[in-house]
Amino acid sequence: MTQMALVIDLNVCVGCHACVTSCKEWNTSGEAGSLADHRPYDADPSGTFFNRVQTFEAGEFPLADTIHFPKSCLHCEDPPCVPVCPTGASYKRKEDGLVLVDYDRCIGCKYCSWACPYGAREIDEERKEMTKCTLCADRIYNEALPERDRKPACVLACPTSARLFGDIHDPESVVSKAIRERGGYQLMPEWGTRPSNHYLPRQKVTSCGSGACSCKTSDGDEAASVETQAERGELHLASIATRV
Template structure:
């Protein structure tokens, strides 16, 4: 079965939020819109976003670094949000493996949000419906678009090509090759949800403090700036905090 997914390269994400804004623009004007923004300039803003970028400070001087960590629905192969939905609004599409929401059936009960261990579901306060990343399902199969544009809006907007898109069940796809060759990993695999989205781990830090430095110097025995396990620790709390922004 086809399983479309994102692979995000944590080495080159610069935290510019182009993925966030392009996602918001496309989905507000697409099948999933409109996505509400309540009190955007007040002290207590609230809005609906399918994609968010969380930023971490990691390490100690002189090996300190800033890590930008994009996160959205992971389109799990065994999504816990689907069986708990009392109306069948949440479902996994067979032809491409995407986890989607039928807004005509959604009653905003939040069961899917409670079941998701990654905090990837959000309640649109204006519509009283649960929303999430669709991987631009209304775009990737749109034959009226040039083939090069049949990708999620976030992938097309990324200025550093940190986001890859493809079928992880196809061993020759760009995402499968990246996972295989660069040690791509899933978030919290112990939950048994089999997340489709993967992350490419950070490179080892060099003596001058940058994993991408071209000076050729290295620090003997230096560890990854932020190991996968450290990202996963406390991720649920961070995710739930993000949904309240």
């Protein structure tokens, strides 16, 4: 069975929030919108987002590190949010494994958000409906778009190509190869939800002497060039434009 998912490379995420803003823009103007914002320019703003980036410090000086951790719905293979929904509004789609919400059935009871161990669902306070990441289901199958653009908005917007998209059940897909070759892991697997989205663990990087270059990993492997990444389908046009 097909299971579409994201693989997020924590080595190259810079916390720019391009994924957050592009997600908000696309979904507000798409099938999910409009997503509420309250007091967006005040001291205490709040709003509905499908994707957020959490930033925190790890370690102690002089070995401290800043980690940017993007998080959205993980499209679990055994999603606990689905069976608790009293109206059947939350469901897992068979053809691609996406976990979605039928807004016409949602009554805003929040049972699904309480059941989700990842805090990935947000109630839209304006519409009183539960919202979440759809992996841009209204975009990835849109034949009116060029094939290269039939990816989630967050994937296309990422300037460092930290986000990969594909079928994790296809052993030859970009995401499956990344998980297999780089030790991709699931978030909180102990919950037994089998989240589809995976993360690529951070690697220790050594410099080339100048302090500005990091072309070798701790294993001594040469970092892939822009051209190599483009050939693999790991680099997107928007990213190339920012690198060359």
